Amino acid sequence: MNNIIYLDAAASALKSESVIQRQVGFLTNEYANAGRGICARAAAVDSSVADVRAKIAKFINAPGPDNIIFTSGTTDGLNRVVHLVCKMDEFANRSITAAVSDIDHHSARMPWIASGANIVLCPMDESWAYDVSQIPVADVFVITAMSNVMGMRQNVSELINAARKKNPNVITVVDAAQYVVHADINASEWGADFICFSGHKIGADTGVGVMYIKNPERFTPDKFGGGMVVKITGDTSWMLENAPEKFEAGTMPLTQIIGMGVAIDYWKANRPDTNLIEYMHDKLSENPNVHVITQRDAALLTFYPKNMHVLDFGAMVGARGVCLRVGNMCAGWLHNAMKIPGTARISVGPWNTMDDAQNAIKIINDIVK
Ligand SMILES: Cc1ncc(COP(=O)(O)O)c(C=O)c1O
Numbered sequence: 001m002n003n004i005i006y007l008d009a010a011a012s013a014l015k016s017e018s019v020i021q022r023q024v025g026f027l028t029n030e031y032a033n034a035g036r037g038i039c040a041r042a043a044a045v046d047s048s049v050a051d052v053r054a055k056i057a058k059f060i061n062a063p064g065p066d067n068i069i070f071t072s073g074t075t076d077g078l079n080r081v082v083h084l085v086c087k088m089d090e091f092a093n094r095s096i097t098a099a100v101s102d103i104d105h106h107s108a109r110m111p112w113i114a115s116g117a118n119i120v121l122c123p124m125d126e127s128w129a130y131d132v133s134q135i136p137v138a139d140v141f142v143i144t145a146m147s148n149v150m151g152m153r154q155n156v157s158e159l160i161n162a163a164r165k166k167n168p169n170v171i172t173v174v175d176a177a178q179y180v181v182h183a184d185i186n187a188s189e190w191g192a193d194f195i196c197f198s199g200h201k202i203g204a205d206t207g208v209g210v211m212y213i214k215n216p217e218r219f220t221p222d223k224f225g226g227g228m229v230v231k232i233t234g235d236t237s238w239m240l241e242n243a244p245e246k247f248e249a250g251t252m253p254l255t256q257i258i259g260m261g262v263a264i265d266y267w268k269a270n271r272p273d274t275n276l277i278e279y280m281h282d283k284l285s286e287n288p289n290v291h292v293i294t295q296r297d298a299a300l301l302t303f304y305p306k307n308m309h310v311l312d313f314g315a316m317v318g319a320r321g322v323c324l325r326v327g328n329m330c331a332g333w334l335h336n337a338m339k340i341p342g343t344a345r346i347s348v349g350p351w352n353t354m355d356d357a358q359n360a361i362k363i364i365n366d367i368v369k
Pocket residue numbers: 010011073074075076105107108144146147148175177178198200330
């Protein structure tokens with residue numbers, strides 16, 4: 001790995017040889033478009049895409065493959081959810097109230113603000129878990145299943161049940177970008193209306209993600225074009241396919257989708273070893289010039305040096321080959337709420353070893369002293 005210690009899995013995971021080889025094999029020997037051709041090769045691509053869709057449905061315990069819509073990533077999915085919800089008949093003549101929280105990633109909260117929705121804040125407790133007793137009444141509830149700064153799992157089922165007690169028709173949207181890295185999503189148990197995550201954080205390529213929709217028939221598409229039409233019925237009319245095709249206009253990122261099938265198998269068998277996080281948490285907590293923010297059992301380790309700017313720190317550890325994330329982590333609201341301009345974050349993937357953890361700690365403690 002060119003002598004670097006890659007501790008930035010939460011930003012994007014490195015790729016296993018199995019994923020790389022699957023994508024090379026597809027591009028070299030199997031490539032064709034999906035959902036259009038009738039030759040044997042095109043039909044084989046259709047069946048490979050269908051296999052991956054079915055695998056993802058199983059991976060997140062969704063009722064079936066028709067609930068799985070391919071997107072280009074979590075951000076794409078979360079933005080598309082806003083468009084789908086805004087087009088619903090019930091919101092034709094009134095504005096939407098969306099409950100968001102301070103642990104939301106920019107990708108989860110900004111699209112609702114940009115849509116002109118009324119925004120209400122869901123209070124959090126002192127450890128940045130949702131305060132389940134104070135879920136606001138809202139049309140939409142955005143849930144960050146795991147913050148990319150705090151690394152703790154939220155109790156998604158409990159939150160959804162509490163929100164439904166306040167408004168039985170609430171539409172629940174789960175940002176599972178970090179949760180899916182460390183734990184099994186259970187779409188059927190959660191009961192969420194939408195769940196979004198990216199492939200690249202679980203070892204698939206960039207450019208592919210998933211938008212799970214519980215009841216796809218409730219929504220009309222947000223994008224139009226090839227691959228979603230049964231027939232054109234008049235100059236200005238058409239008949240659409242059912243889900244998932246009706247939400248997948250245009251050519252999909254086929255190579256990435258096919259790689260994602262292999263990535264899921266690899267990831268399920270090789271989840272990141274959070275013992276490394278606990279080890280580094282203990283070591284950094286002993287350094288009086290380091291302020292550790294995350295809990296010991298968090299999935300990642302967030303901290304800041306007390307005696308230097310976090311961006312200077314990032315540049316210095318980076319120059320010594322340690323790749324970690326510094327800044328506001330696209331979680332500006334959480335940093336504002338914590339009243340700190342930025343943090344540093346260590347996150348591990350299946351490729352990391354105890355040697356990586358020990359060497360990184362030596363380098364960090366050498367810089368922050
Ligand atoms: C919690 C969370 N939500 C959303 C995103 C956005 O994911 P992507 O950049 O893959 O669209 C990220 C990525 O860091 C994230 O950590």
